[in-house]
Amino acid sequence: MHYEGLLDANAHAKRIEDFQLWLLLCKTLGTELIVVPSTFLPEGVTGDRIVLISDMREIADLAAQQQPVVRIAYEALCWGTFINTWEAAYELVCDVDRANFGTCLDAFNICGREFADPAAQDGRMLGAEKCLAASLERMRDVIDVKKVSLVQVADAERMRDPLVEGHSFHVDGQPTKMSWSRNARLFPGEEDKGAYLPVLDILRVITGQNGLGYDGWISSEIFSRTLVDPRPEVVEEHAQRAEISWAWMEKELGWTQKENTIKKVDGRSEDSSANSFGALRYLYRSVKGTFGA
Structure with missing residues (x-):
């Protein structure tokens, strides 16, 4: 992260050096996609x-030189310094104008900018529902789905007490929504744990046939204080929660899959039926919030 807009030339060169390592990891791991947050x-x-366009073109061109070509999914973090909305990220993607440089639509970060406010008593910004609805309508009208490289999903806890100074999650000098993100994300559908974000509304627009019709990779990206639990069962417990969440999204959104056309490999599901919505592929990713975005 932090590839764009650096004023110090040496710091910029160091980030490019680090990016070369990520490209090497792609080749080693057999993947062709890197997520770059704002x-x-x-x-x-x-x-x-x-400067922003030039910096992003630089890493896109480096990724394009790989065999096979590595794609970049540029993600707007809702606490980003300059790029903090899906629209701003998409506009930058269009300006960069590289075939391997697309955007990552992240449901948590969309909600974090257009709906949620963990510092508010009810967890919502003023006019949250209208703001999100208008944003999703623009998304439906504006985005070319071919420029969407990845979709990430996560819900989050509604704070019992506003996340302000004195709250156990508060960190001096750290954006409030970043503190919330690192400690309190949930899998979609976990209302019993306090989930309250309108993730389904976002996914309907992104994956629906009356929306963008996206049918590529979906990653469930969860940062949470629960992941620092040292018990060996923690990984399996979160994997089980992820599977339950996926089944819930399938049911709620009508994502049908034909059993005889699905091949599951390493937690991924691929459908060979070209016209079936079962072609939607998914990957669950859980990372300790301490080190994540």
Whole structure:
């Protein structure tokens, strides 16, 4: 992360060096996709459009030189310094104008900018429902689904007490929504644990035939304080929660899969039927919040 807008040339060169390592990891692991989140550095960066475009073209061109070509999914973090909405990320993707440089639509971050406010008593920003509805209508009208490289899903806890100074999740100098993200994400459908974000509304627009009709990879990205539990059962417990969540989304959104056309490999599901919505593929990813975005 933090590839775009760095003012210090040496710092920029170091990030490019780090990116070369990620490209090597892609080749080693047999993957062709890297997610790049928007920078949230508070200083030492510029939002100059020409610089942002140039920096993103640089990593896109490096990725394009790989065999096979590596794709980049650029994600707007809702606490990003310059790029913090899906629209801003998509506009940058269009300006970068590279075939292997697309966007990542992240349901949590969309909600974090257009709906939720963990510092508010009810967990919502003013006019949350209208704001999100208008945003999703624009998404339906604006986005070319071919430029969507990845979709990430996560819900989150409604805070019992507003996440302000004095809250156990509060960190001085850290954006409130970042603290919320690192500690309190949930899998979609976990209302019994406090989930309250309108993730389904977002997914209907992204994956629905009356929306974008996206049928590519979906990653469930969960950062949570529960992942620092040292018990050996923790990984399996979260994997089980992920599977339950996926089944819930399938049911709620009408994602049908034909058993005889599905091949499951390493937690991934692929459907060979070209016209079936079962072609939707998924990957569950859980990372300790301490080290995540």
